[in-house]
Amino acid sequence: MIGKALSRRHLLGLGVGAGAAAALAACGSSGPGGGGSSVTDGVADYWSLSGPPGEPARKAAIERFNAANPDTKISSLFFKNDAFKQKIKTSIGAGDAPTMIWGWGGGNLKSYVQAGQVEDLTDWFAQNPAVKDKLFPTSFAPATIDGKIWAMPHETVQPILLYWNKKVFEQVGAEPPQSWDDIMALVPKFNAAGIAPFALGGQSRWTNMMWLELLLDRGAGPDVFNRVYAGEANAWSDPAVLDMLGKIQRLIDENGFINGYSSVTADSNADQALLYTGRAAMMVHGSWSYGIQNSQGGDFVKNGGLGYMSFPPIEGGKGDPSNQVGNPGHYLSISTKASPEAKEVAKKFFATTLLDDKEPGEWIKTNNVPIIKGSDSQFGTDPNGQFLKFVYDTSVNAKVFAQSWDQALSPTAAETLLDNIAKLFQKQVSPQQWVDNMNAVIGK
Amino acid sequence: MTTLAPPAARVTETSATGGGRGGALIWMTVPALVMFTAFAIVPLIGVLVLSFTSWNSIGPIEPTGLDNWASVLTDPGLPHALGVTFMIMGLSWVIQTPMSILLGVFLAAHKRYRGFLAVLFFVPVLLSSTAIAITFKSLLDPNFGVGSSFGIELLRQDWLGSPRLAVGVLIFIVSWQYIPFHSLIYQGAVRAIPPSMYEASLIDGAGRIRQFISITLPQLRYTIITSSTLMVVGSLTLFDLIYVLTVGGPGDATRTLALDMYQTGFSASLMGPASAIAVILVLVGLVLSQILRRLGGRGDESQQEGA
Numbered sequence: 001m002i003g004k005a006l007s008r009r010h011l012l013g014l015g016v017g018a019g020a021a022a023a024l025a026a027c028g029s030s031g032p033g034g035g036g037s038s039v040t041d042g043v044a045d046y047w048s049l050s051g052p053p054g055e056p057a058r059k060a061a062i063e064r065f066n067a068a069n070p071d072t073k074i075s076s077l078f079f080k081n082d083a084f085k086q087k088i089k090t091s092i093g094a095g096d097a098p099t100m101i102w103g104w105g106g107g108n109l110k111s112y113v114q115a116g117q118v119e120d121l122t123d124w125f126a127q128n129p130a131v132k133d134k135l136f137p138t139s140f141a142p143a144t145i146d147g148k149i150w151a152m153p154h155e156t157v158q159p160i161l162l163y164w165n166k167k168v169f170e171q172v173g174a175e176p177p178q179s180w181d182d183i184m185a186l187v188p189k190f191n192a193a194g195i196a197p198f199a200l201g202g203q204s205r206w207t208n209m210m211w212l213e214l215l216l217d218r219g220a221g222p223d224v225f226n227r228v229y230a231g232e233a234n235a236w237s238d239p240a241v242l243d244m245l246g247k248i249q250r251l252i253d254e255n256g257f258i259n260g261y262s263s264v265t266a267d268s269n270a271d272q273a274l275l276y277t278g279r280a281a282m283m284v285h286g287s288w289s290y291g292i293q294n295s296q297g298g299d300f301v302k303n304g305g306l307g308y309m310s311f312p313p314i315e316g317g318k319g320d321p322s323n324q325v326g327n328p329g330h331y332l333s334i335s336t337k338a339s340p341e342a343k344e345v346a347k348k349f350f351a352t353t354l355l356d357d358k359e360p361g362e363w364i365k366t367n368n369v370p371i372i373k374g375s376d377s378q379f380g381t382d383p384n385g386q387f388l389k390f391v392y393d394t395s396v397n398a399k400v401f402a403q404s405w406d407q408a409l410s411p412t413a414a415e416t417l418l419d420n421i422a423k424l425f426q427k428q429v430s431p432q433q434w435v436d437n438m439n440a441v442i443g444k
Numbered sequence: 445m446t447t448l449a450p451p452a453a454r455v456t457e458t459s460a461t462g463g464g465r466g467g468a469l470i471w472m473t474v475p476a477l478v479m480f481t482a483f484a485i486v487p488l489i490g491v492l493v494l495s496f497t498s499w500n501s502i503g504p505i506e507p508t509g510l511d512n513w514a515s516v517l518t519d520p521g522l523p524h525a526l527g528v529t530f531m532i533m534g535l536s537w538v539i540q541t542p543m544s545i546l547l548g549v550f551l552a553a554h555k556r557y558r559g560f561l562a563v564l565f566f567v568p569v570l571l572s573s574t575a576i577a578i579t580f581k582s583l584l585d586p587n588f589g590v591g592s593s594f595g596i597e598l599l600r601q602d603w604l605g606s607p608r609l610a611v612g613v614l615i616f617i618v619s620w621q622y623i624p625f626h627s628l629i630y631q632g633a634v635r636a637i638p639p640s641m642y643e644a645s646l647i648d649g650a651g652r653i654r655q656f657i658s659i660t661l662p663q664l665r666y667t668i669i670t671s672s673t674l675m676v677v678g679s680l681t682l683f684d685l686i687y688v689l690t691v692g693g694p695g696d697a698t699r700t701l702a703l704d705m706y707q708t709g710f711s712a713s714l715m716g717p718a719s720a721i722a723v724i725l726v727l728v729g730l731v732l733s734q735i736l737r738r739l740g741g742r743g744d745e746s747q748q749e750g751a
Contacts, residue, residue, distance in 0.1 A: 260586025
């Protein structure tokens with residue numbers, strides 16, 4: 001009898017467990033959380049990221065389009081970054097994608113293209129030369145796969161810059177670095193003063209990657225990574241890569257980065273806090289960091305405490321110092337599964353609203369530079385305007401504006417890259433092992 | 445899960461002797477069985493099938509035979525992830541079990557202040573793991589955390605940035621969070637021990653420690669098995685805390701099997717190999733819970749002989 005009682009209890013236990021699992025599943029699929037706009041019956045739909053700085057600007061664009069096209073409205077949904085990435089993948093995989101697929105171009109877009117999920121826009125751009133003419137030419141590279149254009153570049157350009165804290169530099173009596181040797185000379189100087197030379201949010205991994213991208217470009221130019229991108233076997237074995245990894249390891253060995261950098265995250269902006277509180281003297285970060293420091297750093301940016309520049313050249317390096325790395329733009333693709341009417345609405349949205357007079361202003365408000373030519377005429381003359389002008393000029397004048405590696409590569413190769421970069425910064429892999437591990441996923 | 449098969453035979457036995465009551469019992473299990481099939485068996489079969497295919501969650505699913513299994517089983521990341529998982533499991537068991545038993549015994553006594561303490565102890569169980577992880581992450585921040593804010597040198601370590609300390613911190617937080625829960629289980633079990641046993645031992649001249657070792661611990665045997673099973677399975681599937689706290693870092697120092705599965709499947713878009721890891725995870729869990737069940741004996745002998 002005891003055995004019988006036990007088995008019944010077990011079964012009931014299983015029932016409770018299953019019930020809990022169902023409840024959890026229900027939580028997991030809870031919708032976009034109040035991010036939706038008022039239009040739910042639009043002809044076309046648009047999904048993107050929620051939260052500042054982007055959401056207000058995106059919503060404004062959709063509202064302008066809907067006001068001008070009351071018969072063919074666009075419905076929009078906004079998701080948090082990670083939720084969006086999951087949701088968009090799942091819905092594309094299920095053949096249930098929104099009309100417009102928002103993204104970063106590069107490797108992810110390539111996986112959509114290979115699965116036949118996004119429209120080829122090459123002909124559309126050829127028929128609408130005015131659209132192409134209004135946008136930064138550099139923004140098209142991540143949208144171009146196998147010589148064809150698969151997405152409309154829009155929103156903002158975000159190069160990776162070298163920031164420095166002017167007050168701390170004054171205190172130590174240092175000048176902003178003009179070369180790699182200058183950087184290495186500044187490291188002991190700041191360490192002696194008890195200030196970390198560089199802030200770094202190492203747990204986020206892509207933060208470390210920005211260093212590798214810039215050092216490889218300044219050392220050898222964009223060719224090495226282009227060969228990796230093209231899927232050439234053993235492309236990471238270029239001696240320039242080992243040289244770049246050696247430079248990074250030396251910087252780590254000489255305590256170039258803040259104490260405990262491998263547990264600092266960029267998502268919480270802790271790395272940027274290190275810079276504006278003066279605990280670190282410099283930081284390599286995307287241009288979006290300016291707005292974050294401006295809003296969170298108290299008077300730091302307002303009082304002119306923040307210095308910024310392009311990453312300096314390396315002595316004897318082959319890379320052009322005007323080259324930039326980062327996000328050349330953001331991208332909207334059209335789903336092949338959408339109805340012909342929805343596709344037309346999306347194209348109209350691309351050609352009209354995304355290029356109208358109001359669009360640049362919405363992004364400038366967020367301290368970002370739109371990828372629309374001539375938007376610099378709308379920048380103010382205040383410090384924020386000067387920063388935007390600087391980003392605009394560096395982006396326009398960049399000989400090459402390369403996409404960040406983790407966006408350019410396929411998700412599989414990108415994960416291996418980030419994993420190995422984290423291990424490199426922990427000294428769990430040697431530079432040679434790093435090269436071997438990365439060669440193993442070329443073209444995957 | 446593993447007790448699914450036996451009941452069928454036993455139920456027929458019941459219906460032979462007890463008439464209609466057994467039939468009613470079968471119907472009572474139907475909702476549970478339906479839920480279990482829909483949310484555990486079916487996904488499990490799906491994962492098993494996926495582990496023999498290649499899928500990036502966007503393109504078509506293509507069968508690849510044993511390729512995923514070959515790549516997962518030869519990947520040095522697998523033994524590493526298994527090692528980390530078992531280390532966290534073992535260490536947290538070693539720390540949690542004795543402390544939970546002692547706390548449970550302490551709380552079992554009917555004293556008012558202990559009831560108040562029990563409420564306080566229970567608070568960590570009520571908090572979400574993610575909230576706990578975010579809080580500890582801020583407290584342990586090497587530059588803005590407790591250590592550097594109050595200038596306490598001892599607390600000023602690279603808690604989550606050094607591989608050993610990170611594992612230690614994880615085990616500490618897991619223990620802090622779950623010891624109260626296990627104490628509660630032990631408290632109930634201790635209260636269920638017949639007082640007559642203690643009275644008899646008192647007459648025989650046993651002291652408190654002797655009573656604890658000779659009566660309390662043996663009487664808690666099944667509770668220890670239950671609590672250990674919960675801990676072992678819990679540490680196998682421990683994910684949210686690690687994901688928020690270290691994302692498997694520094695490097696791969698806290699990359700457990702569950703985290704490895706997530707990163708392979710959702711970050712690297714390799715659903716096939718991730719499914720193979722998931723199957724391994726299920727197998728490890730099944731084997732471990734079976735071992736623990738065996739350790740607990742067959743479950744049909746009386747625990748209170750002579751009481």
